[in-house]
Amino acid sequence: MDMVDRRGSRAATGHGAGEAERYEKLYAMLLDAIPSSVLLIDAQLHVVSANRNFLEKARLTESDTLGQRIDAVFPPLILDHMDLARRVRKAFELNEPTRGERMTYRAPGLTTRVYYYSLIPFAWRGTVEHVMLLLEDVTEQMRLGEEARRAERHVASVVESASDLVLSTDVDGRILTWNAAAERVSGYTRDEVRGRLFSEQCSAPHRALVQQEFARARSGREFGTAEWDLVTKPGALVPVAWVGSAMKDDLGRVVAIVVVGRDLTERRKLEAQLLQSQKLAALGVLAGGIAHEIRNPLAISSSAAQFLLEDPDAPEFRRECAAQVQAGIRRASVIIENLLRFARPGARTDVEPLDLASVVRDAAALVVNQAKIQQINMVVELPPDPVRVSGVLSVLQQVFMNLLLNAVDAMPAGGVLRVGVARAGIEGQVRITDTGHGIPAGEMDKVFDPFYTTRPVGQGTGLGLSICYSIVKQHFGAIEVESVEGQGSTFTVRLPLL
Amino acid sequence: MTVENAMIRSDAAVLIVDDEPGMCWALGHILKGSGIVSVTATSGQEALRLAERQRFRLAFVDAKLPDAEGLELARRMREADPGIRIVLVSGYFYGDDPEVLQATAAGVINGFVSKPFLHDEVRTIARAALAP
Numbered sequence: 001m002d003m004v005d006r007r008g009s010r011a012a013t014g015h016g017a018g019e020a021e022r023y024e025k026l027y028a029m030l031l032d033a034i035p036s037s038v039l040l041i042d043a044q045l046h047v048v049s050a051n052r053n054f055l056e057k058a059r060l061t062e063s064d065t066l067g068q069r070i071d072a073v074f075p076p077l078i079l080d081h082m083d084l085a086r087r088v089r090k091a092f093e094l095n096e097p098t099r100g101e102r103m104t105y106r107a108p109g110l111t112t113r114v115y116y117y118s119l120i121p122f123a124w125r126g127t128v129e130h131v132m133l134l135l136e137d138v139t140e141q142m143r144l145g146e147e148a149r150r151a152e153r154h155v156a157s158v159v160e161s162a163s164d165l166v167l168s169t170d171v172d173g174r175i176l177t178w179n180a181a182a183e184r185v186s187g188y189t190r191d192e193v194r195g196r197l198f199s200e201q202c203s204a205p206h207r208a209l210v211q212q213e214f215a216r217a218r219s220g221r222e223f224g225t226a227e228w229d230l231v232t233k234p235g236a237l238v239p240v241a242w243v244g245s246a247m248k249d250d251l252g253r254v255v256a257i258v259v260v261g262r263d264l265t266e267r268r269k270l271e272a273q274l275l276q277s278q279k280l281a282a283l284g285v286l287a288g289g290i291a292h293e294i295r296n297p298l299a300i301s302s303s304a305a306q307f308l309l310e311d312p313d314a315p316e317f318r319r320e321c322a323a324q325v326q327a328g329i330r331r332a333s334v335i336i337e338n339l340l341r342f343a344r345p346g347a348r349t350d351v352e353p354l355d356l357a358s359v360v361r362d363a364a365a366l367v368v369n370q371a372k373i374q375q376i377n378m379v380v381e382l383p384p385d386p387v388r389v390s391g392v393l394s395v396l397q398q399v400f401m402n403l404l405l406n407a408v409d410a411m412p413a414g415g416v417l418r419v420g421v422a423r424a425g426i427e428g429q430v431r432i433t434d435t436g437h438g439i440p441a442g443e444m445d446k447v448f449d450p451f452y453t454t455r456p457v458g459q460g461t462g463l464g465l466s467i468c469y470s471i472v473k474q475h476f477g478a479i480e481v482e483s484v485e486g487q488g489s490t491f492t493v494r495l496p497l498l
Numbered sequence: 499m500t501v502e503n504a505m506i507r508s509d510a511a512v513l514i515v516d517d518e519p520g521m522c523w524a525l526g527h528i529l530k531g532s533g534i535v536s537v538t539a540t541s542g543q544e545a546l547r548l549a550e551r552q553r554f555r556l557a558f559v560d561a562k563l564p565d566a567e568g569l570e571l572a573r574r575m576r577e578a579d580p581g582i583r584i585v586l587v588s589g590y591f592y593g594d595d596p597e598v599l600q601a602t603a604a605g606v607i608n609g610f611v612s613k614p615f616l617h618d619e620v621r622t623i624a625r626a627a628l629a630p
Contacts, residue, residue, distance in 0.1 A: 288590065292562055295589025296518050299613035303524035306617045324520060373562040373590055
């Protein structure tokens with residue numbers, strides 16, 4: 001526009017014809033360089049100028065176009081659709097531009113194109129001389145925009161359709177998004193949780209840990225995996241395994257935190273069933289040792305009773321017999337009590353304060369029978385004071401039972417089984433060391449994997465240690481193994497002290 | 499019971515091998531009632547040491563000892579003295595346990611007594627073994 005003005009003004013102030021030609025050329029060059037179609041239309045609706053872009057798009061030549069009325073240049077469809085003649089006349093009358101109108105046009109045999117067009121009157125000394133029609137082909141931009149929106153919708157629907165809980169929070173841990181699975185599992189809609197702290201959606205005992213993980217993520221460090229219970233709207237607890245990651249901007253600053261969670265309810269049910277069958281399997285293994293151990297005191301009591309029936313004379317011997325009967329019965333019933341402590345199906349399943357030393361002592365008391373018949377010397381070292389941890393008794397019993405029976409299994413030709421319970425800083429520690437066949441160095445990282453077993457098919461499920469791992473994790477603890485092939489293994493379980 | 503004790507009781511005809519002092523007490527008293535002198539060992543090692551120094555006509559051997567399997571101990575005692583009669587006493591095995599039947603058939607043991615037992619069982623076995 002400026003150039004047109006300038007050209008007009010210079011020509012009018014009487015510069016030479018050469019100068020006018022020079023501006024004409026510059027003007028033509030600029031017009032042709034514009035990646036939009038530009039036409040000048042006069043008051044009689046004739047096209048007086050058309051740039052290269054227009055001619056190429058319209059597949060017209062200059063001679064087809066210049067001096068023609070617009071209805072000879074544009075297809076009738078466009079003319080009607082744009083109502084071009086009326087708009088041009090209006091621009092002449094009002095001397096006001098119209099900008100940014102959109103038009104969709106599909107030429108026969110070509111794909112649909114989308115244009116933005118503007119009509120801009122050119123006035124000189126109060127009179128509108130021409131109206132400039134500017135046509136901009138925005139088909140490509142529209143397509144890109146549409147594609148971006150489609151990709152966005154697709155990602156959104158992937159997140160929505162995920163069976164896992166997917167949510168995001170700001171750097172302070174306040175919830176921004178919350179997908180359908182999160183709504184379904186928690187019972188809270190996204191509107192109800194938006195802006196709330198994610199940690200407050202988790203069960204009270206886990207909140208500090210959640211905040212700790214978020215603080216780590218905020219500082220740009222890896223967000224670990226964890227199992228935190230989600231509190232549902234009706235107030236129930238749902239076990240969920242969470243994985244989080246920090247979302248960073250181009251400068252590497254953490255702008256949000258994305259958290260994905262998997263509902264563990266079904267897995268927990270299966271684990272509970274598995275635990276029960278493991279327990280039964282352990283009882284089967286223990287039965288041999290227990291039978292042997294109970295029949296010894298029974299045999300002694302039985303003999304002592306038979307001596308008494310034979311009516312011996314010596315009062316001292318009679319007393320000795322009676323004492324043997326009593327001691328034998330007491331021993332047998334202690335063994336049965338240990339068995340009951342482990343086997344009783346109605347055992348509590350909730351978290352309670354426990355003495356780690358007594359949990360280990362009870363498990364060891366059952367295993368010692370089995371150890372004895374395999375010529376295994378069992379050394380149990382317990383601290384005098386309780387080692388207080390928080391846990392579910394029946395499942396922790398199973399952890400130590402599994403580890404102890406594994407140790408016994410690793411020593412078919414006898415050996416030493418050391419069991420130690422100790423306090424180590426803020427942790428209670430249980431170490432179980434055998435002098436058995438050990439674990440090959442290459443297999444160390446597999447021992448806690450489900451279905452890893454060294455036993456022949458049918459003699460072990462390979463689930464014992466993976467269950468131990470899962471149980472210890474659920475107790476916020478850790479389980480580790482050290483082993484030298486041919487010399488033995490040490491399993492260490494660490495649990496946070498109360 | 500130590501080797502020195504065994505030397506003193508060199509007239510003993512029966513060896514009792516059991517890590518349970520109560521079992522040794524019971525078997526010892528049953529035999530004593532029948533006028534049979536016995537010595538006791540509470541481990542496989544001790545039993546072998548005693549058998550090296552003294553010839554026993556009969557041994558009652560527990561199936562599960564802290565340092566040995568009763569059947570393995572029986573094999574070694576028989577190697578040293580093929581004429582000895584060995585009776586396995588156990589709360590671990592049962593009478594028709596395949597391992598027991600096999601050991602009996604192979605001549606490793608001459609009899610089996612399951613815990614708890616009747617005193618007459620033990621007396622009958624001892625008398626038969628010690629009969630001239």
